Amino acid sequence: MNLEKFPEVDSLLSQLRLIDFKVFTDQEFTIYPGTTAIVGPNGSGKTSILEAIEFALFRQVTRKEKKVPRVEDLIHHGRRKAIVELEFRAPINRRTYKVKRSIHPGETNADLFEESQKEPFASGAKKVDEEIIKLVGMNRHAFSALTYVRQGEIDRLSRMTPKTRRTDLFNMMGLGIYDKTGDRVQKQIRDLRKQVALLEETQARLESIRSHLPSDEELDSALGSLGRLVEETGKSRDLDTIKEVLQKVEHSLSEVKQQLYSPEMTVEYEELKEESVIAKYLKQVLETVPDIAEAQLRPHIRSEAREIFRSIFGDRYSDLIIDDDYEISLFDLRGNKVSLSAASGGEDVCVNFALRVAVNTALQKHSVTGPPPGLIILDEPGAGLDSQRRMWLPEAIAGLKSVDQVIVVTHMEEMRGSAQRVISLTPQGKDRQPIVEEIE
């Protein structure tokens, strides 16, 4: 990333329009490559802009570590619906798309357009969700872990238990894809089990019917007896009646036998059982392989993160490690190990920042679905940094190769200084939307 403005560069987000979304009644934002700072007093709507981006992409908003349960709370007070439109460039094919979502009480709707097309190529919230995940190459979990650092959450990694930290980092690395496949296999296993059970039930029922019917020999001897009776006593209506019944029994028996030995009950049943075994094994492999993949990716991420962390804290620390249990620790210049929980608030901020960037860089090398989003959204990241390091954080951001778009909400002048663009929000009172200006 360079400090000059160069809008021709590919970057994820380009245009955002908000209608009756929280404090905004009708507002457009152009989002350029490079760093955009959003500034303004408390409650002016800074975080809301970021939430709109999250909503446009993933149809949900997370606030204070909880999903906002009723999205209709996002509709501007006193209005009946909200609209969010976001233009973005899909890393996977470098085409531009526009997603348009509307929020109504109790429901949301969505359309996804390809650039300059009038007709949406996907409609309906669910359908659009799926398409967007494919286009941007991440789901909402990956987005949360990798891209969007929420207000007050930059030290989230340090506060998590190792187990959730592991999940988080797994998601960050894009390894969630194995889980997703694993879930599908699990579903397949369940389906197979159901089918097998169904066949077994039928089989049992047929067996039970057969057990209530006479055996072949019994039927044969009964028919033999009947033949002899006809010989001895001659034909009679009574004997004919018995014969009819016996023939009916014979027919039932062959019917039951035919069903019991049908391909469905034999070959297919065996195939289903074999597939179950295979699927179970696949499930097992899907649990093993991501660990191997992870073990392969982690060292890259650690090296990158160490480099970034040291560029800011090299006068206090020499190393950053992520161990097998996802415990993150630092080594100070004296060679003492400092666990992340013992590190200072500002150091924490920096470690979290470094890890996210490092994963972005690693993904750039390894991702198969397309390049990483290259976007980082930071809501008040500088809290806790001293004045010297506040100068370094923007420098660190500016030096990032794997990230070409940064949106940072900040009250810090130093951050503003390093941004190529500054969007300033000024509240106007009386339920009017804030004045939005691009300032120097």
Next chain:
Amino acid sequence: MVRIAHISDSHLGSSLFQLIERREDARKCLGKAVDMAMRHSPDILVHTGDLFHTPFPMPDDTNFVVGLLKELNDNVTVIVLQGNHDIPYGYRHAQSPIWLLENAGLLQSTGESDNRELSIDVDGKEVKLHLISWTRDRKFERYLNSMNSTGDITLLFSHHIPIDYDKLPARYDYVGCGHAHNFRIDEENNVGRPGSTCVVDWKREMGGSRKLIIADIDTSGIEFTTEKLNDVREFKFHTGLDITGMNSHEANDAIKGWLSSLSPKKKGQPIIIMNVNGIVTPETESGIERNGIIEYGEKRLEPLFLHIEPNWEVAGPAPVSLTEPLNVETSLKEYLHYSEHASADKVLDELRKVSGGG
């Protein structure tokens, strides 16, 4: 002839590894550089910015500078630019400590602004000085166009030159700059950059050098003399010890080995910096006695500071190396191949079946 002595980037107040001693070192380095410069009896002594490390220097640093400047004889014109470290955020030149010193009559700079044109007389020759302190790149280019007056000799001093040197206007007999901390002279374009007066950021400065530049200019051309500027403190660097494939004992021994090859200094405490590279296993890494090594080195060499920079990479023992770790199908294929599973093909078919479904 006009003689210019050019130094830059002394960063008073910086303290490498947060060492308090380095604050004193930075002052001594500046004092030494000025002494060396003055021995050449220059007409102009120029410091191209970042005199201080922060725009709010401590009194000991400010006092030192005041004392140093007061000692200089009246025959030398002292120019000091405002570097990026000398001004508070937002290009607030009026709040720079350099402006304070200029206001006190101790030096000439760009005042409350970021640029200034100045004329001085040296032995009856008019010397035009164009000064540009730290500013936005766009403004720098604008000043290059607007400051077009020339004298018998015309000079440009700028903390930073954000354009290619060959794009500089031809009117300048000498262009002096700072900002980057390594020495460089471009004789083609008459640009000189002395580098810093002391070690400020060892990583960025490791490969380069620091020099005092003396430029003698007359109408026939320019002649450079340079003198090496050594930090007042001794630095020892090991740019990269490779511990690839070693177990932790071997690695510990190798690192200590280099430390023991150095001889303790009789006077003065050096700063010793060692990069350790290579690829090791997690076991090796966790067995490296970071603490112990530093204690060993400190006991043996009594340095002011010993820094060991871990740049090694860790590669765990992997049963199989995945060519595309985020590609589920390829990775599974590689894993199944490695584990020689009998129904590998069927497992992959099942995977395709499941993934194909959406």
